[in-house]
Amino acid sequence: MSLLDVQGLIKYHRLSSGVFSARSEKIHAVDGVSLIVEKGETLGLVGESGCGKSTLARLILRLENHDGGRIIFDGQDITGLAGKRLRCIRRRMQMIFQDTYASLNPRMTVGAIVGEPLANYRVGTRREQKEKVRQLLQTVGLSHEHAARYPHEFSGGQRQRIGIARALALQPDLVVCDEPVSNLDVSVRAQIVNLLMQLKKQLGLAYLFISHDLTIVSYISDRVAIMYLGKIVEMLPGGDLAVKARHPYTRALLAAVPVHHPRLRGDKELLVEGEPPDPVSPPAGCRFHPRCPRAQEKCRVSEPLLEPIGAGHQVACHLAGA
Structure with a gap:
């Protein structure tokens, strides 16, 4: 049984046309996404800004309400849960945020920040909570002395370690990492990624790792899902990303890697220009066809389905096959 099974998830952001108009438009933020995360697995989620990655993460964590589809967590349909039942599930799903400063309360000490989930769920006595905070800080490479300090006293990498410690406080099964290293220096990124991999092995965690950095995603992920304009267009093993990617958008992302990386060369002739189409009125057929250098007539009129083309490999x- 999979830890997370997302089935046809849909989310529209509705836009009002005006104060005196009853007409409204909707942004197709997440449009029929299905994916699975196995226990102890890292699923990388990649795509350009605005493709729906973070919205999908918030839907999975039930931080936003969906407009269709189902979310199955460890065999339980959590799509319609509320109140105490949702609260019980939420302690098993935690999030690591992108902004290492805004995600930490500047008025709280590090000890209070890391211990807040324990206090909210009344886990142990105050003495036990304090000891747990000490252990968590040690686990992420910080000292127990840091518990008395405030977030502004730390570097970006240290603040992200604090965020990781907070996410681990309730011993979750799934951690959603929403671009957790994009705001960090390159050397610090490597440290945080290696820490996440170590914690995954040590604690048996599953990650949904969201990023636009294909180099990091291919390194940390067991499988990778490529998202474009609210839809998954390709899914394949992380180790196959550089050599077996078939969707023109995936190969264009590989070609756009800004540094020389022998495993992520892509096809330079597939470099994509321009911005994604308006999500309020996505194009008919394949949503990528207006930017695809290989688009044909059938791409403009018929939407391709996400279908298997090999072991663990699906593409829309x-x-x-050409």
Whole structure:
């Protein structure tokens, strides 16, 4: 049984046309996404800014309400849960945020921040909570002396370690990492990624790792899902990303890697120009066809389905077999 099973998830953001108008438009933020995260697995989620990655993460954690589809967590349908039942599930799903400063309360000490989930769920006595905070800080490479300090006294990498410690406080099964290293220096990114991999092995965690950095995603992920304009267009093993990617968008992302990386060369002729289409009125057929250098007539009129083309490999492209 999978830890997380997302089935046809939909989320529209509705836009009002005006104060005196009853007409409204909707942004297709997440449009029929299905994915699975196994226990102890890291699923990387990649795509351009605005493709729906963070919205999908918030839907999975039930921080936003969906407009369709189902979320199955450890065999239980949590799509319609509320109150105490949702609270019980939420302690098993935690999040590591992108902004290492805004996600930490500047008025609270590090000890209070890391211990807040324990206090909210009344886990142990105050003495036990204090000891747990000490252990958590040690686990992420910080000292127990840091518990008395405030977030502004730390570097970005140290603040992210604090965020990781807070996410681990309730011993979750799934951790959603929403671009957790994008605001960090390159050397610090490597430290945080290696810490996450170590914690995954040590604690048996499953990650949904969201990023736009293909180098990091291919390194940390067991499988990778590529998202474009609210839809998953390709899914394949992380180790196959550089050599077996078939969707033109995935290969364009590989080609756009800004540094020379022998495993992530991509196809330079597939470099994509321009911005994604308006999500309020996505194009008919394949949503990528207005930017795809290989688009054909059938790409403009018929939407491709996400179908298997090999072991653990799915792609939504009419030209995948070409």
